[in-house]
Amino acid sequence: MSDLAPAAREEAAPAAGGEAVSAPAVPVAAGPVAAAQPGARRTRDALHFALRNKKVVGGGIVVLAFLALGLIAPLFYDYGHSEYVGPQSSGPSGEYWFGTTTFGQDVFLQFVHGIRSTFLVGLLGGGLAALIGMTIGFVAGYVGGLVDEALNMLTNIVLVLPALAVLIILHTYIGITSVPSQALFIGIFSWPWVARAVRAQTFSLRTRDFVDLARLSGMGSGAIIRREIAPNMSSYLFMTFILLFGGSVLFAATLDFIGLGPTGVMSLGLMMNNAVHWSALQLGLWWWFLPPGLGITAIVGALYIMNVGLDEVFNPKLREM
Amino acid sequence: MRRYFARKVAIYLLTFFVAVTLNWLIPRFMPGDPVLRMLTRTSVSNPDAIAPMREYYNNVFGLDVPLWRQYLNYWAELLQGNMGISVWLFPAPVTEVILDAVPYTLALLIPSILLSWYAGNKVGALAARRKWLDNTVLPLGYALTATPYMWIAIVLAWSLAIIAGVFPVAGGYSFDLQPSWSLVFFNSLIQHWFLPFLSLFLVAFGGWAIGMRNMIIYELEADYANYLEALGAPRRLIRRYAFRNALLPQLTGLALQLGVLVAGALVTEIVFGYPGLGRLILMAIQNQDFFLLQGAFLFIVIGVLIANFVIDIVYVLVDPRTRTGMTGGAA
Numbered sequence: 001m002s003d004l005a006p007a008a009r010e011e012a013a014p015a016a017g018g019e020a021v022s023a024p025a026v027p028v029a030a031g032p033v034a035a036a037q038p039g040a041r042r043t044r045d046a047l048h049f050a051l052r053n054k055k056v057v058g059g060g061i062v063v064l065a066f067l068a069l070g071l072i073a074p075l076f077y078d079y080g081h082s083e084y085v086g087p088q089s090s091g092p093s094g095e096y097w098f099g100t101t102t103f104g105q106d107v108f109l110q111f112v113h114g115i116r117s118t119f120l121v122g123l124l125g126g127g128l129a130a131l132i133g134m135t136i137g138f139v140a141g142y143v144g145g146l147v148d149e150a151l152n153m154l155t156n157i158v159l160v161l162p163a164l165a166v167l168i169i170l171h172t173y174i175g176i177t178s179v180p181s182q183a184l185f186i187g188i189f190s191w192p193w194v195a196r197a198v199r200a201q202t203f204s205l206r207t208r209d210f211v212d213l214a215r216l217s218g219m220g221s222g223a224i225i226r227r228e229i230a231p232n233m234s235s236y237l238f239m240t241f242i243l244l245f246g247g248s249v250l251f252a253a254t255l256d257f258i259g260l261g262p263t264g265v266m267s268l269g270l271m272m273n274n275a276v277h278w279s280a281l282q283l284g285l286w287w288w289f290l291p292p293g294l295g296i297t298a299i300v301g302a303l304y305i306m307n308v309g310l311d312e313v314f315n316p317k318l319r320e321m
Numbered sequence: 322m323r324r325y326f327a328r329k330v331a332i333y334l335l336t337f338f339v340a341v342t343l344n345w346l347i348p349r350f351m352p353g354d355p356v357l358r359m360l361t362r363t364s365v366s367n368p369d370a371i372a373p374m375r376e377y378y379n380n381v382f383g384l385d386v387p388l389w390r391q392y393l394n395y396w397a398e399l400l401q402g403n404m405g406i407s408v409w410l411f412p413a414p415v416t417e418v419i420l421d422a423v424p425y426t427l428a429l430l431i432p433s434i435l436l437s438w439y440a441g442n443k444v445g446a447l448a449a450r451r452k453w454l455d456n457t458v459l460p461l462g463y464a465l466t467a468t469p470y471m472w473i474a475i476v477l478a479w480s481l482a483i484i485a486g487v488f489p490v491a492g493g494y495s496f497d498l499q500p501s502w503s504l505v506f507f508n509s510l511i512q513h514w515f516l517p518f519l520s521l522f523l524v525a526f527g528g529w530a531i532g533m534r535n536m537i538i539y540e541l542e543a544d545y546a547n548y549l550e551a552l553g554a555p556r557r558l559i560r561r562y563a564f565r566n567a568l569l570p571q572l573t574g575l576a577l578q579l580g581v582l583v584a585g586a587l588v589t590e591i592v593f594g595y596p597g598l599g600r601l602i603l604m605a606i607q608n609q610d611f612f613l614l615q616g617a618f619l620f621i622v623i624g625v626l627i628a629n630f631v632i633d634i635v636y637v638l639v640d641p642r643t644r645t646g647m648t649g650g651a652a
Contacts, residue, residue, distance in 0.1 A: 157336045159577065160629055164584035165621040166343065168602060172614055173347050193577055246467065253469045257588050259606060272471055276592060281479045281490075289479070293472025301467035305460075 046235070046313055055309025062302035066295065070115030073108075081105065081113045081266045092287050099287035102278050107271075111291050114268035118249050118299060121183045121267075125248030128187025130194060130241045137198025138225045142206050148199075155192045155199075163189035164254060171260045178262050182255065186248050194240050201236065205229050235314035242307050246300040253296055268292035322637060322644050329633045333626045340622040344615050345395050349388075404619065405612035409604055415616035419601065423620065425493055426597035428514060430586050433521035438575055441529025446564050448530065449537035458530055465527025470585035474520040474592035481516060488516050491594035517593045521585055525578075532574055536567035569640055576632045579625050 050056045079085050086100040093099065098107035140151040167185055176182045205211060206229070214228050230237065255261055256269025275281070275289035379385050386394070398404075404415040448458040465473075482490040489495065495509040540546060540563035549559050590599030598617055605613040637643045 153332070153335070156332045157339055160333065160336050160580075160625060161340060162580035162583055162621050162625045164580065164587065165618045166340075168606070168614060169344060169347055169618050172606065172609075172611060250467075250469055251584075254471070254584050254588055257469075257471045258591065258603060269469070269471075272469075272475060276471075276475065281475065281483055284483075286479065289472075289475050293469055293475065296472065297464060297468045299467075301464050304463045304467055308459075308463075 049313040050310065053309040053313055055305050056313060057309075059302040059304075059306030059309060062298060063306065066115055066299050066302075067119055070112055070119055073112035074116065077106070077109050079106075079109075081110045089283065089285055098291050099285070101274070101288055102280070102283070102285065107288055107291065110266050110271055111268070111295060113266040114271055114292055115295055115299075117179045117262075117265055117267040118252070118296065120179045121186065121252040122245040122249040122299075124180055124183035125186035125190070125252065126241055126245035128184065129191040129244045129248065130237070132187065133191035133194025133240075133244075134198050134230075134237060136191070136195040138202050138229065140195065141199040141202025142221060142225055142229065144203075144206075151195070152199075155195045158189065159192035159196075161189075163251070167255060168258070168260065171255075176255075176260065176262050179265055179267075182252060182262050183248065186251050186255075190244060190247055190251065194244065197240070198233070198237075201233050202229055205232060235310070239307050239310055239314075242303050242310075246303045249296060249300055268296050325637070325643050326633070329630065333630060337622065337626060340619065341396070341399065342392075344618060345392060348611065348615075349391075399619075404616035407605075407610055407613045409608040409610040409613060415612050418613060419598070419616050419620050422596060422598050422601045423624075425595060426586055426590065426599065429517050429521060429590070429595070429597065430582065433518050433525060433586075434575070434582055437522045437525035438529050438571070441526045442533045442564075442568065442571055444526075445530040445533025446537055446560070446567070449534045449541075450560065455534065459534065462527040462531040462534075465524055466531060468524055468527075469588075470520065470524055471588040471592050473524055474517065474589045477516050477520050478592055489513050493596040513593075513595070517589050517595050520589050520592075521582070524585060525582060528578070529571065529574075532571055533567060536570055537563050540564075540566050569636075572632060572636055572639070576629050579628050583621055583625060 074081075082105060084104040085106055086096050086104045088100065088104045089102050090096065091099045096106050096108060098111055100106060101110075136151050136155065140148045140155075163186075166189060170185060176185065202225075211224060211228050214224050219227075252261070252267065253269035253272075256267045257273045259273055261267055261270050261273075269292070271292040272289055275285070275292075280286075280288040402416050404419075407413050407415050407418050410418055444458060445462075448455045478490055482488045489509075489512055493510065493513055494500070494506060495513070498506050498509055500506060537560075541559070543563075543566075546559050546563060549562070550556075586597070587599030587602060589595070590597045591603050594600060598621070602614065602617050604610070605617065
């Protein structure tokens, strides 16, 4: 563990800072033993502890509940989220659970549609960022040399470039028309810290005996990364994805709130934008602007808590805490 | 140490170069003709009127010379501080409009960043020590850090300003005042500043507290901590060493969070109608003021780069390894 710890600690900082992860001590050091162990057994062990971890189970239930709500609830409505259906500015009632907007739109329907786009943007944006970050991290860490230098330079540039500012410029000229294209832009700008962390861990793994052995046996670089290195940090990669998911959701909410969201799609950020724009605060229409923020906080917060739980599952040292 | 700084500065210069190039490239090479888009937005249907307008815009963008000349011209103008004329606040130069707004944004950002970082680290370190504090700080911290910036701003504006009436809702200072060096004006400034500051502070605070708490727990597992414990060192001493070591990644984290913090400040300003860069960007978007947007973009990039550089200097001060030429700071 000692050779890995300093590097991992240094690199884990981005996440530890604002995005709240405690990832470095993932059992990367399990080395040869873990590599020799059949993968299925490890998965079963992890599942065993995960299902007994209150944080994982609690967080998972909240996330799944919201997911189900977003997927199922819109199916029961025969009108659209922006249609003027009810009385104007009425509070929560039996018919309109979260009340209506100043135009008589159903806030609950907007909310569940917003949850849909929230999950979509988190999944796609987080997934893309994870894919780019891990690819760059693996290649830079494993190949080393000039490739490493070049990729490092790229990572550092994207890292210090304020993503929101770039997206504002991109948006004004291109325009974001759908949730997937929004997720694409978010993904392209949120991978750098992943690349750094993955690179550092790959760097410490590439000189291990089992990697040397694989190389001696004639395995290609791609296969070594996929079959020898990645599985040894799979738990870390999974937790990284969860963080990226949460980050994408918050990022998308920011964009939607400024009015740079996809057109014609309801999102939680857009709900807040509308509420502020049409003076819901001054008019006291709290049912309009409280639910969207609460929804985001609940989903992202549950994901973060789940991550802490997973950390305890994967890192036995933390379990006693 | 010289190598460390040379490397950092090279990256920042390169980033600035990339940002300026992007700023130049995007309007020119993106699908669709920006001039045409601008023309259609003015919704003039008379073709005779469109021709001179197109010519005018081509001239304004400097599109009537070869590409490489356009690029060099762009840099030349930029280095003279000329970013074009604002459309929304015609005929004010973009640089002037932005410079008026920047102090407000900085007044929000700098105190909230520094205070939340300091307080978050202190509270996080305390939480790692006491079970009951950990059980309250941890969930609270996660809830705060998962909260979108604008929502906490909305909640504060609604509860403390509109319902309770303790603070003003919108603006940088009271509408019946003119900016002056008087006590009344200063008082008004502070009152309008407090809520936006508080919402930025709260969200950032949650992240730092959790980060510090987790780092301390990992540090206490490290070999040196175990060794000290085996030697019989007092727990306070071990904690202090752990805290110092945990501060370094938190400092790196600060550099990495700058972009997120700036984004948070922008949306917070929009909620409170605070006259900083965020509101300016919103207005520019609503008024299709492209020059103003591009200018704001460059200002934000420059600000983030300067802040990064300051953090690098601090890093050298607090981490002796960077001074002796070892690979301390994550380059």
